Amino acid sequence: MNMFVQILILLLSACQAMAVNASADAPSLSQVVDMRQPVIVKLFGAGAGSLDSYGTGVLVSKEGHVLTVWNHLVSTGFLTAVTADGRRFQVETVGTSRDQDVALLKLKADGSETFPFIDLTQAKDPEVGSTIYAFSNMFRVAAGNEPVSVVHGVIAARVPLEAKQGRWTFPVKSPVWLIDAITNNSGAAGGLLTDANGAPVGLIGREIRHAASRTWVNYAVPLTTLASVVEALQTGQKVDSKRKDPAADVAMVSDQELTAKFGITMLPNVVERTPAYVDNIVAGSLAQTSGLQRSDLIVLVNDAVITSVSDFQQQLATYRSGQRVSLTVNREQELKLIELRIP
Amino acid sequence: MPYIELHFRAAGRVVLLALISMLAAVDCVSAQQSIAEREAARVETIRRISPSVVCVMAPNGEGGGSGVLISADGYAISNYHVTSGSGSFMKCGLSNGKLYDGVIVGIDPTGDVALIQLQGRTDFEFARPGDSDQVRVGDEVMALGNPFLLASDFTPTVTYGIVSGVRRYQYPANTFLEYTDCIQIDASINPGNSGGPLFDIQGRWIGINGRASFEKRGRVNSGAAYAISVNQVQLFIEHLKCGLIVDHGVPEFTVETVDGEVVVSQVAEVSEAWRRGLRPRAQIVSFAGRVVTSANDFQNVLGIFPEGTRLPLSWRDKDGQHNATIRLRPLHAFQKAPELPDERQQEPDGHPETPEESQPGKEAPDKLPESLTRLFVERDGFCNYYFNEVQQQRLLNPLRERVGSLGKAGSGWKIGLAASGAAPVLSGELTLGSAAAGLKLNNVPFLQNADDPLPSEEPPQLPGFLTAMLQLRRLLSGDKAAFNEQVAMGRTWHLPLAKNVDVLLTREGARTCRWYFADGAPLPVGVDVEYGQGIDEARLLFQDWADRGGAVFPGRVGMVSGEKEVLTWLTVGDISVK
Numbered sequence: 001m002n003m004f005v006q007i008l009i010l011l012l013s014a015c016q017a018m019a020v021n022a023s024a025d026a027p028s029l030s031q032v033v034d035m036r037q038p039v040i041v042k043l044f045g046a047g048a049g050s051l052d053s054y055g056t057g058v059l060v061s062k063e064g065h066v067l068t069v070w071n072h073l074v075s076t077g078f079l080t081a082v083t084a085d086g087r088r089f090q091v092e093t094v095g096t097s098r099d100q101d102v103a104l105l106k107l108k109a110d111g112s113e114t115f116p117f118i119d120l121t122q123a124k125d126p127e128v129g130s131t132i133y134a135f136s137n138m139f140r141v142a143a144g145n146e147p148v149s150v151v152h153g154v155i156a157a158r159v160p161l162e163a164k165q166g167r168w169t170f171p172v173k174s175p176v177w178l179i180d181a182i183t184n185n186s187g188a189a190g191g192l193l194t195d196a197n198g199a200p201v202g203l204i205g206r207e208i209r210h211a212a213s214r215t216w217v218n219y220a221v222p223l224t225t226l227a228s229v230v231e232a233l234q235t236g237q238k239v240d241s242k243r244k245d246p247a248a249d250v251a252m253v254s255d256q257e258l259t260a261k262f263g264i265t266m267l268p269n270v271v272e273r274t275p276a277y278v279d280n281i282v283a284g285s286l287a288q289t290s291g292l293q294r295s296d297l298i299v300l301v302n303d304a305v306i307t308s309v310s311d312f313q314q315q316l317a318t319y320r321s322g323q324r325v326s327l328t329v330n331r332e333q334e335l336k337l338i339e340l341r342i343p
Numbered sequence: 344m345p346y347i348e349l350h351f352r353a354a355g356r357v358v359l360l361a362l363i364s365m366l367a368a369v370d371c372v373s374a375q376q377s378i379a380e381r382e383a384a385r386v387e388t389i390r391r392i393s394p395s396v397v398c399v400m401a402p403n404g405e406g407g408g409s410g411v412l413i414s415a416d417g418y419a420i421s422n423y424h425v426t427s428g429s430g431s432f433m434k435c436g437l438s439n440g441k442l443y444d445g446v447i448v449g450i451d452p453t454g455d456v457a458l459i460q461l462q463g464r465t466d467f468e469f470a471r472p473g474d475s476d477q478v479r480v481g482d483e484v485m486a487l488g489n490p491f492l493l494a495s496d497f498t499p500t501v502t503y504g505i506v507s508g509v510r511r512y513q514y515p516a517n518t519f520l521e522y523t524d525c526i527q528i529d530a531s532i533n534p535g536n537s538g539g540p541l542f543d544i545q546g547r548w549i550g551i552n553g554r555a556s557f558e559k560r561g562r563v564n565s566g567a568a569y570a571i572s573v574n575q576v577q578l579f580i581e582h583l584k585c586g587l588i589v590d591h592g593v594p595e596f597t598v599e600t601v602d603g604e605v606v607v608s609q610v611a612e613v614s615e616a617w618r619r620g621l622r623p624r625a626q627i628v629s630f631a632g633r634v635v636t637s638a639n640d641f642q643n644v645l646g647i648f649p650e651g652t653r654l655p656l657s658w659r660d661k662d663g664q665h666n667a668t669i670r671l672r673p674l675h676a677f678q679k680a681p682e683l684p685d686e687r688q689q690e691p692d693g694h695p696e697t698p699e700e701s702q703p704g705k706e707a708p709d710k711l712p713e714s715l716t717r718l719f720v721e722r723d724g725f726c727n728y729y730f731n732e733v734q735q736q737r738l739l740n741p742l743r744e745r746v747g748s749l750g751k752a753g754s755g756w757k758i759g760l761a762a763s764g765a766a767p768v769l770s771g772e773l774t775l776g777s778a779a780a781g782l783k784l785n786n787v788p789f790l791q792n793a794d795d796p797l798p799s800e801e802p803p804q805l806p807g808f809l810t811a812m813l814q815l816r817r818l819l820s821g822d823k824a825a826f827n828e829q830v831a832m833g834r835t836w837h838l839p840l841a842k843n844v845d846v847l848l849t850r851e852g853a854r855t856c857r858w859y860f861a862d863g864a865p866l867p868v869g870v871d872v873e874y875g876q877g878i879d880e881a882r883l884l885f886q887d888w889a890d891r892g893g894a895v896f897p898g899r900v901g902m903v904s905g906e907k908e909v910l911t912w913l914t915v916g917d918i919s920v921k
Contacts, residue, residue, distance in 0.1 A: 029481030029505065050559075086603055086637075139556040139567050141511060141527060144600065144637050149507040150480055151529035151566050181529065182566030186558060207559075216560065 029152075032133060032198035037147045038116040040192060041066055041107075042082040042137045043091070045073040046328075046335050050303055056136040056148065056191040057081060057105060058203065059117040060230055064089070064107035067120075067230060068190030069206050070096045072305040074103040077330060081107055083115070086145025095233035099240045100226060101171055102203065104233040118192070120230055123223035124199040128155050134183045134220075136191025136204055148191070153181025153218075161219055162211040166304055167318065170208060177202045177220045184208075184216040193220040252313040261343045262316075263287040266309045273308040278329075290340045293331065300328035316342070388546040389485065389501055394468035395548075396499040397421070398436035398489040399445070399459070399538060401429035402711075409488030409499075409539025410435070410459065411548060412469040417443075417461035418584065420576055421538030422553045423450050424520060424683055426457040431719045431727070432711055435461050436489075436497030444711075446718045449583030450726045452681050453519040453591040453674060454646070455553050456576055457538070458583035462715065470540055473547030475572035478526055482506045486530040486552050486568075488539025499539070504530025512639045512646075513554060513569055516684040518675065521591075523646025525569045526550045532568030541570040549573050575647040581845070582649050582833030586730030588680060589833070590650035592671020598627055600638045607658070613877040616656070619667035619906060625660040650674060651846070651857070653838050668838050668908060670871075670880075678723050734831030738847050738858075741865035746821040746895050756816070756894055759916030769804060769913070775816045780809045795852070798875045805902055805911075807881025811872045814856050815883075818849070818867070819895060826851045837861075837869065839903065839910060840884065844868060864888075866895065879904070893920035 027035070039059045043066075047053030057068035066081060073079060079091040089107040096103045107115070126132070132155055137148045157178040163170040177193065183204045193202035202220025210217045232239045258264050263285020267277040276298040281287050298306050301315040302325055319325055319342045327338045397410035397419050408425030412418070419435070426433065426447055435445040448458040461467060484506055487499040494500065508527035515521035528541065532555045541550035550570030558565060582589040595614030598605045605627040610617050627635055630644045631654040648654065650673045657666050675681075722728035755776045762769035771784035782789045782802060789802045791809035801807055817825040832846035837859055844859035847867075855873040860866075869884040887898030900913045 030479045033480045139558075139565075141508060141513075141556070141567065143512075143639055145603070146510075146637075146639065147480065147508065149527060149529075149567060150505065151507055152505045182564070185556070185565055185567065 027197060029133070029196075032194065032196070033147070033150055035198045036118075036133075036135055036192060036194055038084045039118050040084060040135050040137070040148050042140075042142065042148065043068060043073055043079055043190065044082070045079045046076040046299070047072070051300070051305075052140075052186045054137065054140045054187045055189055056138075056187060056204070058190065058192045058200075059083075059115050060104075060120055061117050061234070062114040064109050064113065064115045065094065065117075065230070065234060066091070066105040066107060067203060067226065068103055068105060069203065070098070070101055070103040071189055071206050072300070074105070075305045075307050076299040076328075076335075078333070078335075079105065081105070082144065083107070084145065084147065095236065095239070097229050097233065097239045099171055099173075100221065100229050101205075102221070102226060102229065104230055118200045118223075120200065120223055120227035122199060123227060124195055124201055125158075125222060125224050126155060126195045126201060128157060130155050131196040132177075132179055132181065132201060133194050133196070133198075134179070134181050134188070134191060134204055135194070136183065136185075136188035138183070138185040138188040138191075140187050151181045151183070153179045156180050158222075161217065163208040163217055163219075164211045165206070165208045168304075169211075172221055174225050175222070176205065177222060179218050179220065181218060183218045183220070193223075251317040252310065253316040254313070258313065258316075261286070262340075264292065266312065269309040274310075276306045276309050276312040286340070286343055291336075291338050292327070292329070292340075296329035296331050296336070298327055298329050299335070301325055385485075385544070388542075388544070389487075392470060392540075392542055392546045392548075393438045393487065393499050395470040396438060396487045396489075396539060397445075397461070398492070398494070398497045398499075399425055399429065400434045400436070402432050402434055404434065407489065407492050408535060408537040409552075411487075411538075411540035411551070412461065412467050413472075413548075413580065414469050415467050416465050417445075417463075417467050418448070418580075419445070419459050419461055420540075420551055420580070421457050421459060422551065423452050423455045423457045424553070425538040426450065426459060427452075427680060427683055431721075432715065433459060435459070437461075437467075438498050440496045440498075442497075444715055446715065447727055448730050449585060449587050449589060450680055451579050451583065451589040451591075451649075452677065453515070453521055454571060454575065454579065454589075455520045455522070456551065456571060456579055456583070458580065460718075462718075470542070470548035471546075472573045472577060473543055473545075473549045475526065475549045475574045478506055478509055478543070478549055478572075480506050480509060483544040484526075484528050484530055484549070485542045485544070486528065486532060486536060486539060486570075487542065488536040488552065490531070490533035490535040492535050500536075502531040502536075504528050507567065510640075510643055511569060512643050519681060520554075520684070521646055522554055522569050522571060524575060524643040525554075525571055528552075528568050528570060529566045530568065531564040533564050534562050536568075551576060572647070578647060578652075579649055579833075584730060585734045585831040585833050586725050586727040587830075587833070588677045588724065588726050590676060591646060591674045592648060592650040592652060593674050594630075594645060594656075594669060595672055596621060598638050598641050600636075603636055605635045605638060605641050614672075615669045615879070616667070618879060619656075619669065620665055621656070621658060621667075622660065625658045628657040628659055628664065630654065630656055645671075649833065649835070651832065652835055655838065667906075680726065731831050735829060735847065738831060738845060738860050739829075742818070742867075743821040743823075745865040746819055755921040756896075757917075757919045757921070758896070759918070760900075760913045761916060762911055762913050769911075773812060775812055777816070780813050780816075782809055796854070796874060798878055806879065806904060807872055807874055808883075808902060810854065810874045811856075811870060811881040811883050814849070814851070814854060814872055815870065817851070818856075818858065825849075826856075832857070839908075840868060866897075869901075884910070891915065892918035894918055 041057045043055040051072050055073045057066035060067045081089045081091050091105045094104040094106050134151050142148045158175045161176045189206040191204035200223045205219045263282035264287045265280040267279045278296045306312045323342045395412045399410045400407040406428045410419040410421035431447050433445040435443045443461040445459045445461050450457045486502045507529050511525045511527045513522035536552050540548050552570045555568035596610040597608045599608050607625045635641045653668050653670045720728040758773040774781040779792045784802050791800045793813045796810045826849040828850040830848045832848045837844040844861045847858040849856045857871045858867045859869045861868045866888045872881040882903040884901035885897035
């Protein structure tokens with residue numbers, strides 16, 4: 001027999017063996033569900049107005065790192081996580097990425113504890129049209145140790161997403177997965193997208209509308225693009241690109257106006273994202289009569305999440321004189337609602 | 344390998360290449376074939392199950408939802424929130440394009456289930472139930488129904504999806520429309536799907552689609568919908584056939600989740616659970632045979648059973664593990680069908696642009712023919728009393744016929760009794776008259792009067808026995824007015840008989856009896872008699888019914904009593920009737 005035939009025979013038999021293995025190893029959906037449910041955590045925090053007080057996260061390290069979307073749940077603090085076995089953990093924020101719209105959290109657990117997790121280096125980029133499954137605690141259907149919801153669909157496209165939520169623009173520039181399963185639901189953000197074999201594919205995105213069509217978009221950020229981000233956040237590195245201060249182009253209530261008209265002095269805005277703490281309140285001012293106090297951390301203006309002093313100043317500038325706004329503040333680990341009429 | 348090598352060597356290079364490409368082609372063809380086969384199987388399944396799907400509309404054609412036929416004689420299940428909008432009579436469209444009259448039979452407002460009966464045929468095609476306890480997350484499912492009232496010829500719309508969650512708990516709206524132990528699916532569920540069947544991919548009926556998480560998009564599919572499990576529906580079907588407003592039950596204690604355990608927080612002191620020894624801080628291990636680890640788990644088990652069901656309960660406390668059975672007490676005891684809460688009012692389920700002509704049967708309810716209107720009898724505490732009378736007669740006519748075959752029974756019965764295998768040995772003589780019952784038990788006399796029995800007059804070895812015997816004598820009189828009230832109550836799993844029994848409830852004064860009938864026999868297999876608040880009911884079993892000395896009487900009477908629920912059998916000896 002000549003060499004060519006021998007090689008072909010070898011190749012052929014190898015291919016057949018692989019084909020047989022592939023079909024024997026292809027897990028059923030219940031196997032995929034059983035395999036992936038343990039890495040999903042239910043997140044509970046503070047909501048306000050139309051913002052939900054619950055969400056989803058995915059365990060990405062055995063030490064208990066949890067990847068989720070950087071939305072109001074993370075920004076307002078008070079997060080707790082419930083693992084698949086029903087145990088409740090306090091959560092700390094390890095790092096965030098504005099560019100990738102993700103937050104890396106960590107469960108506060110005894111150092112010896114190990115968690116089931118997905119290995120982001122094993123993330124897959126499936127073909128458009130591939131079957132996907134989406135795991136999330138949408139609508140908070142599952143409580144305690146109950147397994148989160150699973151919905152099915154296919155990948156519809158891999159495209160850059162132009163989407164908005166109020167004045168906030170979806171920051172991820174690289175393409176995302178668009179899917180035909182409905183994941184644009186309360187509490188689904190931060191859930192896990194897998195392929196038919198359970199391989200990690202994406203992090204389910206938030207409740208936003210497409211900028212052009214105004215339709216609710218079902219999307220997920222590819223995990224292949226997040227592996228390095230998570231690694232950097234884990235080691236405390238900054239991952240976001242240096243950008244021109246976006247505040248420069250945006251209207252904002254100046255420090256002087258804030259003190260003169262509202263009677264509020266904020267913490268000096270010395271670092272890039274100074275948290276929006278109230279440093280002082282002018283006696284007899286609008287702020288004082290409204291009930292605002294020194295050391296309050298402003299977390300929401302109406303439904304808009306406030307992550308920094310300049311955020312707060314910009315947000316206030318979007319209202320006209322005479323309009324009513326409600327401020328949600330964190331005061332000694334409790335959320336208070338304060339009504340304010342714009343002077 | 345040797346064979347293939349040989350073959351290839353002979354065949355040569357060209358043939359080999361051809362073979363490889365052929366193999367690849369075969370592989371591709373077989374993949375396509377299997378997809379085509381699956382599709383063909385699905386199409387065939389849908390063709391088979393579609394005739395069981397009902398489009399349920401009000402008589403004037405307004406509103407509407409879905410339903411599913413469950414028997415050839417036209418019984419169909421739907422949602423309470425669908426039928427409550429259509430009144431006592433409805434129009435029902437089937438996939439053959441024909442419209443049938445329907446009448447409301449029974450409702451379960453708490454579980455959001457309703458039973459209707461389609462008229463005009465005895466050969467309706469109906470759905471075959473599967474076992475919803477076997478449904479797993481990821482199973483393929485199909486929802487059939489009439490969303491947006493799209494099909495003016497009633498051909499059901501099919502939506503496909505997977506099971507997203509099982510054993511889900513969805514809170515009630517107000518105090519009813521509570522979804523316990525339900526199946527969550529991602530198949531599209533829209534207004535109009537309500538009441539329609541959920542099938543597994545083999546076409547077995549596994550649920551009733553009734554609810555979805557609606558939010559920012561309005562009342563349209565959001566990828567999270569809920570179906571009442573068919574196993575829950577099955578536990579209510581025979582109750583619903585009795586024309587009842589079927590109630591759910593309470594266990595008379597409350598629980599909370601503490602560190603992954605179900606812990607009792609409060610127990611009513613007049614409850615059966617209290618008498619069996621359940622106290623606050625005990626840990627519930629299992630309920631109705633299911634291990635429970637959260638308050639949601641417990642609620643999921645509780646919610647699938649009708650009021651009056653007796654269920655096993657296991658708990659642990661400082662003294663160890665305990666097992667008992669408790670009867671669920673009524674949750675609501677509705678006298679009238681409750682109004683739907685505002686947020687569940689049936690919106691016009693039709694598509695906003697639904698044209699007027701898609702509203703068939705513009706017949707005012709008062710124009711209905713007598714053949715239809717006679718199928719509805721209004722009565723407090725019932726959904727449709729007509730169907731209760733039908734079921735009462737089904738149970739009582741054979742009994743009366745059997746008892747009456749002896750002619751008029753004498754007024755006084757003297758019955759010899761002896762306990763087999765009981766320690767201490769029991770023996771005695773029972774005298775049953777119309778006004779009183781006397782028992783000489785191990786030579787100690789007991790006397791109970793029939794009109795106003797006192798629990799204190801019962802023999803301590805057999806508490807409630809005399810009251811129960813007086814009630815039995817009334818039943819066996821065959822007299823239509825034997826009791827103040829009698830109600831057919833459906834079917835329940837009987838403990839300790841461990842079989843399904845039909846229940847006839849009778850009331851007389853403060854005494855409530857549940858008579859159990861099984862296997863088509865005319866005489867009861869047992870009775871549970873409530874004869875006082877805060878005391879255990881008398882639980883009796885009957886065996887070996889026969890004509891004995893001029894009366895129809897069982898040859899053996901069993902009695903369940905005591906904290907350990909011990910069953911004692913009494914053998915009936917000589918009977919003399921005066």
